[in-house]
Amino acid sequence: MKTITLREAFDWIYLEEQLTKVEWEHLTQFLEQKYKGENVVEYGNRRLRFINMVGVIQLKTVRVEILPKLDLDQEEMVLNRRALLNMLSLTKQLPIQLNDRTLSQFENFDLTHVLAFLYITELFKAVKRGLYRSYTTKSENINHLKGRLLVSPHIRKNAFTSVHAFCEFDELSPNVPLNQVLKVALNIIFPFVKYSALKTQTFMILEMLDEVDDCALNTTMLDHIQINRQNQHFEPVFQLALAIIRSTMMTTGANSQIAFSFLFKMNDLYEGYVGECLKRVLAPTGLKLELQHRGRKLLVDMNTGRETVQLKPDFVVSRWEKGIPEPIVILDTKWKNFLYRSQPSDIYQMYAYITSYETAERCIILYPKVNENSVFPRWRVPGSSSVKQIEVHTIRLDRIMNTIEDLEKILKNC
Template sequence: MKQIIIREAYDWLYLHDEEPRSLTQVEWEQLLLFLEQEYRNENIVEYSNKKLRFINLVGVIQLKTVRIEILPKINLIEQDDTLNRRALLNMLAVTKKLPVELGEQTLSKFEKVDLIHILAQLYIKELSKTLHRGIYREYRLKEENIPTLKGRLLVSDHIRRNAFGSVNAYCEFDDLTPNIYVNQVLKAALKKLFPYVKQISLKTDMLKGLALLEDVQDVLFDSTTIGQYELNRQNTHYDSSIQLAHAILQSNSMTSGKDNQIAFSFLFKMNDLYEGYIGEVMKMIIHGTSYEVWSQHAEKRLLENIHSGRENILLKPDFVISDKDSIPRTIIDTKWKSVVVNTRFNYKQGDIYQMYAYVTAYKTAEKCILLYPRTDEDKLLPKWLVPDSHPEKYIEVHQVRLDNLQATVEDVRMLLSDIFTDSVETSVVQ
């Protein structure tokens, strides 16, 4: 199977029948059909002459004959994608888009493995632990024509079915069965991933899982039919595997008829993922202090309409950090793009105007921060003083490392160090 790795908003994917890292005409048409079905009217692809690249979208798209892995562009050195994949896994784990804990050792193990095999390995590991502790069963009311009396005899149905000499009895009884929602979900996720796994040992483990779930009915689930399920004391050991199964089943897929899956994807909007990740990191740092972090804060307006008397132009910064008296002190907006490209600054003037609006509307705010992902280019970043501000206000540009949680925590904590007293101890669960 052909595998192509590209970086979001950076590398182009080409249509070319002869080039090994390009798409054939059939693959190209399958990809376009998938994108039209799943992302119609969304600005996630930039097209040019026989080439395209993905904007604000990362993850993996699996077609019948090609796997396309889209990674964030943290490392701009084309020969090495490990840092990009590592950063993506870190953000997915912290935001619970990939609902497992990934420590430093696990990240190092997976940084050279494609996303579908990572997903499959994580899932089969959790599933094996779950099923090893026992397959959960529940009682279900069942009607059946059986040779022995069991439960309650359904007289009218019994006469209708067995009036002519049958030795069976048509009964209604409680049956302890594994054919229940949680097991159906586990099996459906296994079967969804199975066709795309090529590693022999992993495929063998998945076949073992399917064998253990042999008595469970095949049910087709997707993002619209997957449901909420409350675990109880008897099946709490299902928690991790059910969460992963839900993530797999809620991913996008495309079929050309029942059970004829021709595309599977595990994709994420990168700006939302980055913002959510920074939000989780800030919660970790703020936890246990008297400070608060507000996401998508919407309490300020830029202007007021003098004719209607109504306030207009809502201001909604990504994060507002308030002190113990709920007074806003620091404003942070995340920007998913490289702030330095080829040694030149890449921020937009409109972003600076937006920061100026924030820092003036929030009278008590001392600074606004534009927070970009850190790439492999380093440069002294701008810091502006807002004229005639008393006390002084600043608009700053900063970068943050994303390859592991501890590095991100250190960078964000440094940004917020001036709002904490020296006596405040912050802790992060690793």
Template sequence: MNKKTVIVREAYDWITEDDIGADQYEELIKYIEDKYPDNRIIEQRYKSLRFINYVGVIVCSAVRYEIIPKINLSKDDERKALLSMLTVTNFLPISFHEKVKTGEGKNDLLSVFLAAFLERLLSELKKGMYKTYEEHSDNLHVLKGKLELTQHIRKNAFQKTKAYCSYDEYTENNLLNQLFKAALFIVRQHTDKHVLKLHLKKCLGYLEEVDLINFNVTKLNQNFFNRQNQRFRDAALFAKMIIEHASIYSQGKQSSSFSFLFPMNLLFEKYIEVALREVVGTDNVISQHAEKRLLKNRKSGRQNILLKPDFVINDSLIVDTKWKSATYRDRSTYNQADIYQMYAYVTAYQDANRCFLLYPKQERGAEHPLWEVIDTDKTIEMQVVRIDDFRGTVEELREIVVGV
């Protein structure tokens, strides 16, 4: 059955109970509360909600939700921009570069994510199954491995034709392959595109002799990797993401809800970091600099109030990223607390003569302020940069940072 797809822009579009139905609305709320209890994922009003600071996809029993960044483009292009950002930053273990380049990035997010996962896993399985020696114990008609005397006496006191043995078997039925199978079973019922079904069927064919087990937190936190299975790392990390955010409840049915959600403020910051390093050189950018403090306690002699700007460039420029709109109704808008923070940075960093808040370009036409710190040549600025195309981001940052 094809699911209903709801596409919304982060911090902008609202989903109402009337849009999706009371049962689906309740299911979505319950899923978020269960899987993201410590994160502010949504903002709620009466029978309506919108997603805050997170983008990605949530799949529930009857509805698929896509949350994309609002950058005033078409929804297809905003989806493509998100995939490009995920690829540039290596936010996910699998790149979407080819899918963005060929235009597949305009497909629904879930299909793109699952296609990348299934193609990578199938490619590695075709090269050969990962096998390990696994310890087994069984009551056999032939002696194999080591005779477990205590168990043998208990089980075979009146059976002279069997021996209870423990032995090692070279098998594909190991924890890594069990991880893959568990993830594949979660997404199987949500894969409605023919090519994805084929990939999934082939993957499950390779894993036919692998047990399907439940993964708890302890199992997921085990070390899956060694020198023999490194080629499976990316697919395994993706599988872990699927399992970690899966819930088996969906209105009492045995179907899994799961999600791929990403904190947009952190994604934006990482994206800008990659672009800045291309503009001024990797060695000239320090991220999350934490060597300055604002105040000194006279009584204790200790320095207090740690300053931690997002980026310090060549000791002379400070950049802080803000995933929020810099305009409201075509006029510049800002949070005074952000300006106080920038004042603290530019004051504490004596060699810095310039700092700016960097926002995503969402609307056009607004003129943003440029402040001078009184009695100094230091400035505090607001700047915006496009995020729909990485090369475009680099060129705009180059103009902002170095003026060329």
């Protein structure tokens, strides 16, 4: 199977050079149907690239993997894939915790393989501990009395066969919704498994799930599956199964080439990741962290006297003063490369924040670290009663501990 790996908002996919006309049509139809009206694709002359979108799109004959653009020099994509897996793991978009060892193991494999490997190995571990079974109600014509006799169907079925009884009874069975979901997800991901060891594990799991029906799933069924003490060891792999199932494209009509997609908006993923890291940094300090803060408005309408133009910084860090949180640092994430002379809109936005939050002393823009530049601009707000400043910083995304270390340095002495 052909695999195309590219960097979001950087690399292009070309018609005929990389995709056949049929593959191109199916890919563009999928993007137009799923992301209609959203600015996630830029089209050029017989080419396209993804904007603010990472993940994988799996067609029948080609796999398109979109990675963050952190390493712009190397072709191996190792740093980019490691950063994506790191962010997906911490934000629970990939509901399996990955440590440095597993990140190193997966950074050379495309995202479809990583997803398949994680799901199959975690499912194999879970089912080896024993399948989850629950009582289900069955109605069956059997040769002995069991449960309660259903008189009307018994008469219809057994008027001339006295040795049978049509009964309704409860039976402990593995054919329950949880196991059905696990089997459906396994069948979705199995066609894209490349390695014999994973295929062997898959066949062993399917043999264990032999009594579990293949069934069509719907949202209501998924929402009603309960995790309890008896099946809690299945929870991580169940969450991974849901991620696989919910990312599946229902193959209909002209789009039957689409197998599944596993895509994430990079702005949201980056913001969520930074938020999780900030929680860890600030937990020992006693400072309060607020996400998507809505406590200030920019202007006052002179006709009505009402405040207008809602401000919504990504993060506000506050200290407690007489039981009331007092904002001291405002942080905003920007998923793009920092270019000193080409980002005035970001600075204007930070100026609005720092002047509207009277007690805030620092306003920080956080960009992803792309190169080794270590000196970034800082501005003082003129005319402010206290020393207010706007700062630019970058943070590493390849490992959680690197991100936390960078944030600790940035927020030192808060």
